Amino acid sequence: MKIYTGGTFDVPHIGHAIFFEECKFYFPNSQLIVALNTDEFVEEFKGKRPLFSYAERKDYLNNILSIDEIVPNIGGADSKVTILQQKPNAVVIGMDWLEKDYCQQMKFDAKWLSENKIALCYLPRYADISTTLIKSRMNKNG
Ligand code: CTP
Numbered sequence: 001m002k003i004y005t006g007g008t009f010d011v012p013h014i015g016h017a018i019f020f021e022e023c024k025f026y027f028p029n030s031q032l033i034v035a036l037n038t039d040e041f042v043e044e045f046k047g048k049r050p051l052f053s054y055a056e057r058k059d060y061l062n063n064i065l066s067i068d069e070i071v072p073n074i075g076g077a078d079s080k081v082t083i084l085q086q087k088p089n090a091v092v093i094g095m096d097w098l099e100k101d102y103c104q105q106m107k108f109d110a111k112w113l114s115e116n117k118i119a120l121c122y123l124p125r126y127a128d129i130s131t132t133l134i135k136s137r138m139n140k141n142g
Contacts, residue, residue: 001029005093008057011134013129020064033068033070034071036073071085092122
């Protein structure tokens, strides 16, 4: 079983670490692939580069034992490119995405997932912590 998740994972925090643990808990003995957004894509998408560079974010993720492989998200907004390259059995993401349109964000739909035999799974989100919250606290506290 190969499972895939994508993200920026800027500013390491406990929410990310628990998310990776959950991946291995819900999919025991699976191979966990993380598609990491490039600095160029984040800048294009969010208007500014992440606080931590691709190399720094990759370095941090390399030290998380539950991750088996880190690959660059080469398709940018179109996640299908990297997903087809990796051929996972499931794409996993945190439940915060239930409130937003994850398929639209990733540029795939239920038909494409079904044709490629890929399940889409939402895992519980850990606590109220996020990169956005950390950045806003840092801005307030100087
Ligand atoms: N995630 C989680 N629990 C948290 C924060 C993030 O499970 N407390 C998960 C997200 O659902 C996603 C992955 O971690 O599957 C990477 O999310 P990312 O968007 O990089 O992290 P956030 O901290 O939520 O970043 P941002 O505030 O920029 O959205």
